Amino acid sequence: MNSTESILKQQKARSWLALRKKIQLYIGFAALWVTVSYLISVYVLHFSDIVTFFSCLNITLFMILSSLVLYSGLNEVFARHNKQIDKLKQSEETLLSVLNGSQLGFWDWHLTRNEVKRNATWAEMLGFHFKEINETTQQWSDFVHPQDREAACASIEAALKGITSEHQLMYRMKTKSGAYKWILDRARVVERDEYGNAVRMSGTHTDVDALKKTEQALQASEQRFRGIFENAAVGIAQVNSEGSFQLVNTTFCHITGYSHDELMYNIKYFQAITHPDDLGQDIHLFKQLMNGTLKQYELEKRYLCKDGSIAWVNLSVAALLDEQGSISSISSVQDITQQKSLQTELEYRAHIDFLTEIANRRYFIELAERELARTRRYQQSLALIMLDLDFFKRVNDEYGHKAGDKVLQMFSSILRNTFRAVDVIGRLGGEEFAVLLPQTDLDGAVELAQRLQENINCTDMRVERAVCLRITVSMGIAVLTEQDTTIEQLLNKADKRLYQAKTLGRNRIVALV
Incomplete structure (x- = not known):
């Protein structure tokens, strides 16, 4: 690859520079050696034959020394150079393997020559053949979405100037079909000149189109949710690791009925205004959040308000870590009291007959099955009464359905006043009722x-x-026997005796067949 060749050239140049410095050092030392030797011969020894001998010796030593120094220098330089070549070749092979296996588009930009080279994956990522990209006259900026172009250029410019260590940005690039695809572009300056100016930049493209579109869908969904959430009455409270309030907003104060100062300086701890039945679970989750087991948690809980009322809230809590490493929590508090009341009312209406305010048939059967199981478990007695208002149709026919509804309501009131609190009363339909009698x-x-x-x-x-x-x-x-395994069986027995009571002239009680 061109980048590897350039690196090898740089390494070779640095090696020869080191050798040149050593040779320069050697020449200087040799000159000093000859000069000192000559001065000693002339001004100290004063003998011509000794001078001759010393000169020969000097030359011999000089040659030996120079040979050793040159050999050592060249051997060290070229050994280092060969190692660097081997390492670079291994790096190149590894890089090629990674690029081919990871489906990364590679690009290399030589700024001084204004030359850009790309690999086949870069082209295929945008729907082009490699040859089409090599021969295209289009510039990189022509592929970038107009809305992303400024940010992409700014990010690359910052990396070129050394403001940032690398360029990394997600932006859209135009494909051959004309559609746009999201790309993750990452690059670094790999070569600078002696003045620090960028000479070459290399980078990779990763296809993140599917990921980005999924992310956008999630963001759109989250934005819709946030829009609904933020337009509701949402409280915010920050507490430290001990549960002490650090920050509360106005909506949180409205939910609890306490003022800001009362919460911060009198109440102080969220535990003090949490309903006792909810406190255990809240503290358990809060401790897990503080020790790092949980990053966040959600909880429906009740607050004890200043006026004595109960406020149901949906609590969403996340951990916060400040610069000093201290951990706290931030809570989003949504008042759901009305929703809870409505939920309770709906559950009540699903179980209770609207007209008579007693259990409807489905709920009566549900409660009766529970009572049957309890009776079997403790081997107790159980009885069932089925009731039917005599000639009720005449009331509707003669006085209207409004009058009939009043009769049913008054009859239900009599039932509630007559039977015990443990008895289960239900309207099975029309003017037919049933009462389950435990024990x-x-x-x-x-x-x-x-x-x-x-x-x-x-x-x-x-x-x-x-x-x-x-x-x-x-x-x-009807009374429960060993043969009766379901409430329906008991109801059938009681119904037969009710039918017998009607046959015998009505206004009577039949307990035996």
């Missing part, structure tokens, strides 16, 4: 049914100002 045998169930019958008989149901109705109820009772 109750047949006699106990009959007694409760009779009490209900008495309460109904003595209750006037006023559906309009001038209309007061009396209703009756038919009831069927």
Whole structure:
């Protein structure tokens, strides 16, 4: 490669420069040697034959010394030079292997000759054949997206001037099809002249188009989320490793009901305003954040507000590390009290019959199955009463559905007042109801049914100002046996006895088949 040849030339030049310095040193030393020897011969010894001898000896020593010095210098220089050549060849082979295996586009820019060379991968990355790129008259800037061109030029210029150690930037480049592709461009100045000016710069292109587009999709999604999040009432609080408030914003104060000074100087710690039922989990996660086990965590928790109310919040916490190495946390606090109330209300409505405010059929079955499992586990008794309002259709036909709804509501109220808190009351549909009686045998169930019958008989149901109705109820009772494995089986048994009660004339209780 051209870059390797240039490096070898530079190394060779430096080696010969070192040799020249050694030779210069040697010549100076030899001249000094001859001069001193001559002065000693003339002014000290005064003998011509001795001078002759000394001169011969001097020449001999000079030749021996010069031979040794030259040999040593040349041997050292060329040995070092050969080692450097071997290392450079190995580096070149390694670089070629890496470039070929990593699908990197390589480019080499010689500034003084304004010459740019690229490899085949560089061309293929943009959809060109290698020959097309070699023969093109287009400049690098022609490929760069107009919106990215200024930033790319500035980054390269900074590296050329030595302001930065390298040029590294993601930008878009135009492909052969006319579309743009995201490229990661990384380069360094590999050669400078004696004045420090850049002579050559080499770099690589990495195809990051798929990665960048995925990143952009994620960023767009995050921006949408952030837009919604930032337009909501979001509190911010920073606390140190002990949980002491370092910073709170106005929205956080509004959420908790405390002023800035009260939180910072009176309350001081987030633990003091966290609901006791949520404190354990919050502290556990906070400790993991502080010791580095977690980088961030999210938590739904409750704050104890100044006015005694409870504020539900969605807490998003991340660790912060300052320049001194001290760790703290920054929390994003979103008030979700209304959402929680709505969620509770929706869950309630999913379980409770809207008209009568008692459990609907699905929720009744769910609660009954739990009670059945508990009864089996502790080997206790369990009874079930099915109820049906007698001739309820006549109420709707004669007085309208509004009057019928009032009758159902008043009947449900009687049920709640008659039965125990542990009993499970449900509306199965229309005018049909059921009551599950835990820890109750047949006699106990009959007694409760009779009490209900008495309460109904003595209750006037006023559906309009001038209309007061009396209703009756038919009831069927079933008791859990070893053969009953599901609530549906128990309901079927009670339903058969309810049907028998209606057949026998209504307004009665049937507990035995």
